[in-house]
Amino acid sequence: MARWSPWRRRRAAEYREERVAAPPQPRPFWPWLLLLLLLVLGALGASWYFANRGETVDAAEVPNVVGNQRGEAERRLEEREFVPEAQRVVSERPPGTVIAQRPEAGTLYGERGIVVISVARDPLRTEVPDVSGLETQQALARLRAAELRPRAQAVRSQEPKGTVLRQLPAPGTEVPTGSPAIVVVSSGPDLGTVPDVVGRPLGQATSQVSQAGFRVRVVRVPSSDEEGTVVTQNPVGGARADRGTVVRLNVSQGPSGTTTTASQAAVPDTVGQDQATAQATLEGAGFTVRVVDQPTTSAEQDGIVVRQAPAGGGSARTGSTVTIFVGRLS
Secondary structure (H helix, E strand, C coil): CCCCCHHHHHHHHHHHHHHHHCCCCCCCCHHHHHHHHHHHHHHHHHHHHHHHCCCCCCEEECCCCCCCEHHHHHHHHHHCCCEEEEEEEECCCCCCEEEEEECCCCCEEECCCEEEEEEEECCCEEECCCCCCCEHHHHHHHHHHCCCEEEEEEECCCCCCCEEEEEECCCCCEEECCCEEEEEEECCCCEEECCCCCCCEHHHHHHHHHHCCCEEEEEEECCCCCCCEEEEEECCCCCEEECCCEEEEEEECCCCCCCCCCCEEECCCCCCCEHHHHHHHHHHCCCEEEEEEEEECCHHHCCEEEEEECCCCCEEECCCEEEEEEEEEC
16 A cells, blocks of 8 residues: 655645635525515505505596586586586586586596586676685686676774675676676774773763774673763773774662663764674663664675664663664675
C-alpha cells in the first residue's frame, strides 16, 4: 500500500476541517414577505366587507319619462325610488312636457339617485325661483336669470342685514317673462333706547314704550302705589336694546290689590309697528285686539299696522276692542 507523504496528509486534514466549518447557505426570504402581504390584504378586504355589507345600494333601471307631463314623470320616478329634479327649458313642445332626461332610460342606477328631467316651458312665461334666505345680490341675480325684473325693499328685522325674508310672487308661480318681482330683505337689527316709564300711568307708559319701537308685557303686582301705575320695568329705562324687544312693566293693582274693571286707559298708537308688537302693546294696555288684513302693494307695509280704530292717543274702557289694520302684499 502506498503511503501518503506528510504534506498530503496535512492537506487532507485541512480539507476536512474546511468542509466541517463551512456555514450553511441561508434560505430565501421573499416567500415570507409574500405570505405576510397576502395576510394583510386579506384582513383589509374582510374589514371593508363587514363594514360596508349593510350599506349596499339597490339599483334599478331608470324608466323612460320623456313625453310625459312633469307630474306624471315625477310620480313614476319616485315609485322607482329615484329623486326627480326638474329643469325648465324653452321648447316648442307643450308646456310641462318632459323633453329629455339624465340618466337615460334603461340605465342601471342606484336608488335615491337624482334623475334630472328637462321640462318644456312657454318662452313667454317663466317660473319664479325660490330665493328665500339668500343674500340680496344672489337673490336678484337668480331672479334676473329667470327673466324677471326684481327689486329689493328693506325692512327692520332681527335677521342678518341683506337676508331675503319674503318674496312676491311666491316661489313656483308661473308668470309672464319680464314680470316685476319684489324681495323683502332685512335691514338688520335696530338698536334703541328703552324709555324710563316708572311712575307713569299704564296707558302713557305703553304708548311711550311702543313709540320707541319696543313691545310691552304687563304684569299686575300688589303695590301701595296708585292702581295702574308702573312700579318697575325690565329692561330699565335708558338701556340699549334691539327694537322689538319685550319690555316688562310691573303695574300696581292698587292698595287693595284689586283692579277696577270699568276704568279708562289711554289707547297706545301702534301705527307703523309690526303685527306682533302692536298686539302685545295693546293687550298690555288692557285692550282686546282684532286684526284686519289690509291689501297693499308696498313691501314696506307688509305685516305693518297701517291704521287702527280707535286711534292712538285717545282713551277707552279697558277690555274694549281695538281694531288694527295690517298691510298684506297682494
